[in-house]
Amino acid sequence: MKTLDLSNDYKLEQLLSKNILQHNAITSGRFDFSACQLDILFSILSILKEKELNYQIHVKDIEILTGRKWDYSQFKNSTEDILTRMFEIDSIDENNNREYTQFVLFQFFRYKEGQGIIEVRLSDIALPYFFELKNNFTSLQLKSVLGCSSKYAKRIYAIACQWRKLGIKEFELIELKKILGIIDRHGKEQFERISGFKKFVLDIAIKQINENTDIELEYELIKKYRSRSFNYIKFIIDGNPIKQFEIDFQIPIVNQKFIKSLEKWGFHKKQAEIIAAKMKQTEMQLIIDECNERIRNNKLKIENSVAYMTTILQNKGKKKKKNKALNR
Numbered sequence: 001m002k003t004l005d006l007s008n009d010y011k012l013e014q015l016l017s018k019n020i021l022q023h024n025a026i027t028s029g030r031f032d033f034s035a036c037q038l039d040i041l042f043s044i045l046s047i048l049k050e051k052e053l054n055y056q057i058h059v060k061d062i063e064i065l066t067g068r069k070w071d072y073s074q075f076k077n078s079t080e081d082i083l084t085r086m087f088e089i090d091s092i093d094e095n096n097n098r099e100y101t102q103f104v105l106f107q108f109f110r111y112k113e114g115q116g117i118i119e120v121r122l123s124d125i126a127l128p129y130f131f132e133l134k135n136n137f138t139s140l141q142l143k144s145v146l147g148c149s150s151k152y153a154k155r156i157y158a159i160a161c162q163w164r165k166l167g168i169k170e171f172e173l174i175e176l177k178k179i180l181g182i183i184d185r186h187g188k189e190q191f192e193r194i195s196g197f198k199k200f201v202l203d204i205a206i207k208q209i210n211e212n213t214d215i216e217l218e219y220e221l222i223k224k225y226r227s228r229s230f231n232y233i234k235f236i237i238d239g240n241p242i243k244q245f246e247i248d249f250q251i252p253i254v255n256q257k258f259i260k261s262l263e264k265w266g267f268h269k270k271q272a273e274i275i276a277a278k279m280k281q282t283e284m285q286l287i288i289d290e291c292n293e294r295i296r297n298n299k300l301k302i303e304n305s306v307a308y309m310t311t312i313l314q315n316k317g318k319k320k321k322k323n324k325a326l327n328r
Contacts, residue, residue: 020046020140036078037078042140042145042154043061053127054119055120083109088101139161145158147212169235194221216237259273267309287313
């Protein structure tokens with residue numbers, strides 16, 4: 001049985017830098033998973049092994065990977081709900097006839113009480129979508145997809161990755177809403193007004209994708225075929241937003257690299273510059289390691305990692321000033 005094991009920081013960093021492969025049918029399939037359910041799915045995708053049907057995931061590991069604290073009951077509710085949520089996929093058979101398939105991804109989830117372990121078995125009908133990828137897959141950066149907290153950001157990021165080489169993808173608006181689960185199979189729509197769809201879905205998703213992932217994304221709403229309302233959406237995808245590292249000869253290169261690392265951890269550039277000017281990267285790493293250890297041992301819960309780290313650093317700075325004053 002394949003197990004997700006993050007017993008040390010090296011394994012965590014190794015896994016976060018990993019690219020996971022997701023069948024395009026899942027990427028563009030119609031389903032509505034919560035953020036927690038998507039994190040469970042991506043965690044399983046990260047440890048897939050050919051012909052292996054049974055897996056173990058640890059609740060603490062998912063929390064460490066995502067940087068978000070989940071209540072244990074949330075996992076139980078999420079996995080229970082996953083077993084009732086169907087994937088809906090359009091495809092073409094060997095005779096060029098259109099097919100419409102409904103299925104669930106997993107057969108069961110089993111909880112090991114007191115151990116924080118969830119056992120899961122893949123559904124037989126879903127196996128082709130896990131293992132028969134060939135040239136029909138989307139490559140996602142695990143760190144990027146888990147870095148987004150919005151379920152819509154996770155799905156739109158995956159869609160953008162599927163079309164990143166082309167650099168552009170256009171959808172009929174109603175089709176995108178079906179893919180995201182905003183319109184269910186009964187035709188019920190969650191955000192009927194375009195203003196609500198922009199505010200609560202698109203704008204939040206685009207912001208999180210641009211801040212947390214390896215791509216940059218823009219969108220444009222379009223009126224086609226003399227429509228009086230927006231009926232199409234175009235995504236403009238920059239698949240390589242990582243800019244060449246520019247050297248500022250006024251700042252030591254070590255500090256510049258430290259600043260870049262802090263930005264990747266979620267700090268704004270100005271915050272990163274202030275931190276790098278006042279402490280060494282090894283000091284910062286010790287603080288992060290200590291926090292990770294306390295999270296693993298259930299001694300610490302963090303809702304916003306950047307806000308928490310900012311408070312820690314501010315308190316550390318105050319303590320230094322106090323010690324200096326006492327030594328005068």
